[in-house]
Amino acid sequence: MIKTRKDRFEALEAxxxxxxxxxxxxxVAADAKSGSRAYxxxxxxxxxx
Numbered sequence: 268m269i270k271t272r273k274d275r276f277e278a279l280e281a282x283x284x285x286x287x288x289x290x291x292x293x294x295v296a297a298d299a300k301s302g303s304r305a306y307x308x309x310x311x312x313x314x315x316x
Contacts, residue, residue: 272314273298 271279
């Protein structure tokens, strides 16, 4: 599982497409409706706001 924010999804998909050997690979997004504030803050700190 790769975790990112919605605003970074297209860049993530492009990066995977560059290196993945399959023409049609599995890439599924799931919205996080809620989560631990500390964890969500950590995601933002890692990705930069």
